[in-house]
Amino acid sequence: xxxxxxxxxxxxxxxxxxxxxxxxxxxxxxxxxxxxxxxxxxxxxxxxxxxxxxxxxxxxxxxxxxxxxxxxxxxxxxxxxxxxxxxxxxxxxxxxxxxxxxxxxxxxxxxxxxxxxxxxxxxxxxxxxxxxxxxxxxxxxxxxxxxxxxxxxxxxxxxxxxxxxxxxxxxxxxxxxxxxxxxxxxxxxxxxxxxxxxxxxxxxxxxxxxxxxxxxxxxxxxxxxxxxxxxxxxxxxxxxxxxxxxxxxxxxxxxxxxxxxxxxxxxxxxxxxxxxxxxxxxxxxxxxxxxxxxxxxxxxxxxxxxxxxxxxxxxxxxxxxxxxxxxxxxxxxxxxxxxxxxxxxxxxxxxxxxxxxxxxxxxxxxxxxxxxxxxxxxxxxxxxxxxxxxxxxxxxxxxxxxxxxxxxxxxxxxxxxxxxxxxxxxxxxxxxxxxxxxxxxxxxxxxxxxxxxxxxxxxxxxxxxxxxxxxxxxxxxxxxxxxxxxxxxxxxxxxxxxxxxxxxxxxxxxxxxxxxxxxxxxxxxxxxxxxxxxxxxxxxxxxxxxxxxxxxxxxxxxxxxxxxxxxxxxxxxxxxxxxxxxxxxxxxxxxxxxxxxxxxxxxx
Amino acid sequence: xxxxxxxxxxxxxxxxxxxxxxxxxxxxxxxxxxxxxxxxxxxxxxxxxxxxxxxxxxxxxxxxxxxxxxxxxxxxxxxxxxxxxxxxxxxxxxxxxxxxxxxxxxxxxxxxxxxxxxxxxxxxxxxxxxxxxxxxxxxxxxxxxxxxxxxxxxxxxxxxxxxxxxxxxxxxxxxxxxxxxxxxxxxxxxxxxxxxxxxxxxxxxxxxxxxxxxxxxxxxxxxxxxxxxxxxxxxxxxxxxxxxxxxxxxxxxxxxxxxxxxxxxxxxxxxxxxxxxxxxxxxxxxxxxxxxxxxxxxxx
Numbered sequence: 010x011x012x013x014x015x016x017x018x019x020x021x022x023x024x025x026x027x028x029x030x031x032x033x034x035x036x037x038x039x040x041x042x043x044x045x046x047x048x049x050x051x052x053x054x055x056x057x058x059x060x061x062x063x064x065x066x067x068x069x070x071x072x073x074x075x076x077x078x079x080x081x082x083x084x085x086x087x088x089x090x091x092x093x094x095x096x097x098x099x100x101x102x103x104x105x106x107x108x109x110x111x112x113x114x115x116x117x118x119x120x121x122x123x124x125x126x127x128x129x130x131x132x133x134x135x136x137x138x139x140x141x142x143x144x145x146x147x148x149x150x151x152x153x154x155x156x157x158x159x160x161x162x163x164x165x166x167x168x169x170x171x172x173x174x175x176x177x178x179x180x181x182x183x184x185x186x187x188x189x190x191x192x193x194x195x196x197x198x199x200x201x202x203x204x205x206x207x208x209x210x211x212x213x214x215x216x217x218x219x220x221x222x223x224x225x226x227x228x229x230x231x232x233x234x235x236x237x238x239x240x241x242x243x244x245x246x247x248x249x250x251x252x253x254x255x256x257x258x259x260x261x262x263x264x265x266x267x268x269x270x271x272x273x274x275x276x277x278x279x280x281x282x283x284x285x286x287x288x289x290x291x292x293x294x295x296x297x298x299x300x301x302x303x304x305x306x307x308x309x310x311x312x313x314x315x316x317x318x319x320x321x322x323x324x325x326x327x328x329x330x331x332x333x334x335x336x337x338x339x340x341x342x343x344x345x346x347x348x349x350x351x352x353x354x355x356x357x358x359x360x361x362x363x364x365x366x367x368x369x370x371x372x373x374x375x376x377x378x379x380x381x382x383x384x385x386x387x388x389x390x391x392x393x394x395x396x397x398x399x400x401x402x403x404x405x406x407x408x409x410x411x412x413x414x415x416x417x418x419x420x421x422x423x424x425x426x427x428x429x430x431x432x433x434x435x436x437x438x439x440x441x442x443x444x445x446x447x448x449x450x451x452x453x454x455x456x457x458x459x460x461x462x463x464x465x466x467x468x469x470x471x472x473x474x475x476x477x478x479x480x481x482x483x484x485x486x487x488x489x490x491x492x493x494x495x496x497x498x499x500x501x502x503x504x505x506x507x508x509x510x511x512x513x514x515x516x517x518x519x520x521x522x523x524x525x526x527x528x529x530x531x532x533x534x535x536x537x538x539x540x541x542x543x544x545x546x547x548x549x550x551x552x553x554x555x556x557x558x559x560x561x562x563x564x565x566x567x568x569x570x571x572x573x574x575x576x577x578x579x580x581x582x583x584x585x586x587x588x589x590x591x592x593x594x595x596x597x598x599x600x601x602x603x604x605x606x607x608x609x610x611x612x613x
Numbered sequence: 614x615x616x617x618x619x620x621x622x623x624x625x626x627x628x629x630x631x632x633x634x635x636x637x638x639x640x641x642x643x644x645x646x647x648x649x650x651x652x653x654x655x656x657x658x659x660x661x662x663x664x665x666x667x668x669x670x671x672x673x674x675x676x677x678x679x680x681x682x683x684x685x686x687x688x689x690x691x692x693x694x695x696x697x698x699x700x701x702x703x704x705x706x707x708x709x710x711x712x713x714x715x716x717x718x719x720x721x722x723x724x725x726x727x728x729x730x731x732x733x734x735x736x737x738x739x740x741x742x743x744x745x746x747x748x749x750x751x752x753x754x755x756x757x758x759x760x761x762x763x764x765x766x767x768x769x770x771x772x773x774x775x776x777x778x779x780x781x782x783x784x785x786x787x788x789x790x791x792x793x794x795x796x797x798x799x800x801x802x803x804x805x806x807x808x809x810x811x812x813x814x815x816x817x818x819x820x821x822x823x824x825x826x827x828x829x830x831x832x833x834x835x836x837x838x839x840x841x842x843x844x845x846x847x848x849x850x851x852x853x854x855x856x857x858x859x860x861x862x863x864x865x866x867x868x869x870x871x872x873x874x875x876x877x878x879x880x881x882x883x884x885x886x887x888x889x890x891x892x893x894x895x896x897x898x899x900x901x902x903x904x905x906x907x908x909x910x911x912x913x
Contacts, residue, residue: 239868239880242831243908251830255907258829258887281833464882464911466890502880502910568887 011220012074012519013037017050018116020131020138022204023064023123027138032117038521039607042073042117044100045493045535047089048542050120051098057545061093061196062179062203064124070170070209071119072112073495074518077217080229081236082497084108084295092195093181093203094353094406095427095451097543097552099195102455102492103170105294107187110168113213121204128177130158130208135215143207148174150346151186158210171208172198173348178396179203180404182353182429186345189316190294193350195428195450196406220520228514235503236298244499248291248303249319250280252432253326260567261437263430264327265380266359267423267558270434271567274332278322287334289314299499307338315342320454323432324355329362329386336383340390347394353406356429358389360407361399363421369414372399420557425452435559437569438463439473443582444481447553447596449539457484458498471569473578475585482589486532493535534606537590537598541608550595553583626710627731629662630703631655632696632751633717634674634689639805645679645717647810650817650846653680654804655717664852664875665724666713670706672699695772696751697763704760716751720813721799721820723848724895729794730754730786738781742791744801750774752801756781799847820847822900826858829907832869832881836862845898851883852876852894854904869906882909 013032020027032046040049047069054067068090075083086108092099111119114133121131130143146154154171169187176183176198183198184191192198219225243251256262257275264272276282283305293300304314315338325331325340344351358378362385365374376392376399377385392400402410407429411422423430428451435442444459445452454460462480463470490511491498504510508525515523540548555574563573587596633655637644645655652660655671659682662669669684674692687706689698700714711734713727726742733740734754741753753774759781766776777783791798799820804810822845828836843857852875859866859874871878876894884890884905885898898904 239878240910242868242880243910246831247834251908252911255829255905255911258827258905258907259884260887280830281839284834460911464890464909466882466892499910 010034011218012078012515013042014072014112014115014117014215016116017118017120018114018133018138019120019122020140021123022121022125022129022140022206025140029116029136037074037117039531040535040538041490041493041531042076043071043085043087043102043493043495044089044489045531045538046073046118047071047087047100048098048535048538050118051089051091052538052542052545054120054122055091058547059091061091061096061200064204065122066091066200066203068121068197068200068204068206069118070111070121072108072117073493074515075494075496076108077112078219078225078229078518079296080225080496080514081233081296081298082294082500083495084297085495085497086111087492087495088185088192088197090195090197090200091546092197092427092450093179093199094196094408097426097451097546097548098449098539099197100450100456100492100539101185101192101194101197102495103185103187103190103192104497105188105190107168107170107211109295110166110211110213112217113215114211115213115215119209121206123204125205128205128207130171130210131206132162132210134212146171146207147177150174151348152189152346154208155187158208162210164212167210167212169208169210172201172206173346173394175199175347175349175394175404176202177207178394178404180349180393180396181406181409182350182357184348184350186348189345191345191348191350194352194453194455196350198348219518221517224517225514228510228517232500232503233298236500238503240502241299241499244299244301247280247284248301248317250283250303250317250322252280252319253322254279254281256323256432258568259437260564260569261434262327263323263423263432263434265330266328266363266421267430267434267556268363268562269566270437270564270569272327272332275327277332278326278334278337280319283317283334287338292316294497297497299497301499305334305338307342308335313342316345317341320432321351321355324352325386328355328359328432330380331383331386332381333383336386340383340386343387343390343394347390349390349394352431353429354390354393356423357393357403357407357410358386360411360418360422361389361403364414364418367418369416369418370399423556423558425555426450426552428452430556433460434564435555436564436572436574437567438470439574439578439582440468440470440477440480442473442555442559442574442579443477443586444484446555446579446583447481447586448485449536449543455498456488456492457481458488459484471572473574473582475581475588477582478585478587478589481586485536486529489535490528490532493531530606534608537602537606538608540598544597553596555579627666628668628670628707628709628712629666630670630672630700630707630712630714631658631662631684631717632672632699632703632714633679634672634677634692634699635716636693640807640810643678644804645677647718647804649720649813654720656680656682658715658717658719658722659684660856661722661724661846662713662715663873664850664856665727668708670703670712671717672703672706694767696774697766697772700755700774701760701763701767704755704757704763707757710757711754712757713754714751716803718804719752719800719802720804720817721802721847723795723800724850725848726791726794726800733784733786736782737784739778739783740786741778741783742786742801744788744791744798748775748778748785749801817846821845822847822849822898824854824898824900824902824904826854826904826906829905831908832865832906835868836865838862849898850894851891851896851898851904854898855894877906880909882907
């Protein structure tokens, strides 16, 4: 088999047993790797209705056919599980050396079930699997955990994915971290923590077999060359933080818990200002030519460099009314150290700030939680990670915290399906509004990228209609394929005809013949399989919806001033989406569609 | 909320021919070298046409002094034979089957009108405007196939182009139709005397389009500035804005603006007033517009 390994490893922490199992060729052909393969294993291993934080919820790590081929931006892996934040599918990606080493184990996936009797870590060296005590790692940051495990194993070539204290405490938006990066969204770190699993250390020696090496190298050369051109200038020369000033200008920068879509102090936090005043160095994932990561200097504390992306910058900055970059960098550092999803952290804190302003949550007010107070943000992040005081409530995420708090506070809990919104105001990006509403993993900007239509000039971004349904479906399928091959989304524009070129690449890697049409259909199949998991977990039509604030309040500032999003407008777009998907009018997948896509009974 | 924008795309493969070899006797000084908008008049005309045509041919008199320009330069074989001679030499040198012919003193060319004339040519050999009772052979489109007829005229000493129009399928564009694209007919304004020149300068300063360009991301970092003010020619498009921006901030040429200065390089986008993203450099710009130059790639 080429590109794939044809097997996966199942480790059960309760029994301590591990077993390599074969993966049938048809599954790999039809679902690829990454999110696709992970979704099928989730269907297979997760009992219906499983509590996400129970031992029975599987935590699935997957590799993918392009990983290890030398193609730029493909050093990535996916984590798939049932989300403790949403109760639906969580599929998160991370990248770099851990991804390469996972593949070098000679497996396509690692499925972890059960719960260790006490804090443990799994060490996998080739065929050898060991579950080791991790009491000495308790409370350590992911960075310290990695260092400690690597030092303890005293051999080079070990790469580690781990959780911070937030994962240990099962904060519902805890991450799994490796090499300073995170599988960030949906609380995959909480699932890992619920298994008493602090870390996974991998070391392999198997190379990815490629069917036609010369042809693959030729394609890789072309993409490598394109990845160094103007198409990726933004990522290479400023980083994703470049979004902030632009989004502010376009009236789509969520500010003070989505009460505004412009931030008066955006200049102070802009990527351009950060680059001029705080830039320290540029970094990248293993074997990536784009190297989008930016590290910025912090003033206080240890004076360390802090990695910062747009989503973290928006969530811990304008969303919380914070305008001093120093506070944002420190807050981002805490999220990294504790292993917290910075988007959900910012979203939950912004909810709490507004609640405190409205006279609720006196404990949050005492902590200093108010818009614009950087000290309050830091104090609250400490409290969340430790699940201390009001931190225990906030550790549940904005949806659960609002339900528990009551007093209409759900009206300003800015989430979809329990996942806090990313940094795009849906009222001034109507295609994105639909993408956020219907995404199987909740409010997510990475699983459809529907904003691209809004920024293309092809549609009126201030007005939604049923035609957006097809655009969102296409964007979702595109993202699904990228997440299953796996190719970084920052390379997406370097393909001149994505499906044709990706099909050719996949064919040359695997030796299996794919056409552009095959790949399009595969994207639809995988996305539908994700949706089926949610339906199995009691998804209802009302879950494909947006928070009340977005449907009642018009934008008060910016170029979109006065623009709103009415329930009818959203309903029309959702209807158009179901129609484009050929699902029934309530968003359920008809049997004939499953047959057409070749989705096996085991998956539904 | 989102005004409709006009797209003034240029036709593929057409050539522009500029006749520059006149005597300028009433002006008293070579018209081609008159200073206009900070540059010689012919440079101004050629720059405008370069935004619409991949090839510009300039027909000059033997020995005539001209500034250096990115054009195909040909000389009259026999000087001062009038427009027919110039058109003949221009058509011979042109690479395309269709040419727009004008003079070097037409400071107010309208890309909209020129595009309209070119759009009519498939069914005709000549497209010529008829403005205020006069045909405008030096603001007209000619098919290359008329060259033998013009050469015949030249041999016979028939130096007025209008003789051609009775012999080949010719489309006359009447005044009402012209006004749809150039309401005041400034396209046909020639500078024959110092008073004409003075009037043109006044008109230019009154009809120019002030606008602001805001730079974001890489563009801002490269240019080391956030915003620049520009004054664009009447009826300017985004292509003209890019050219003016390139002139003001040459450092953007290459990283952000294409080497021919008519568009942004791949990976960059333009938005008007924070509202509408524009895809074509042929979109028109209105006075007071704020043009936003940003990465074409959102997300992350």
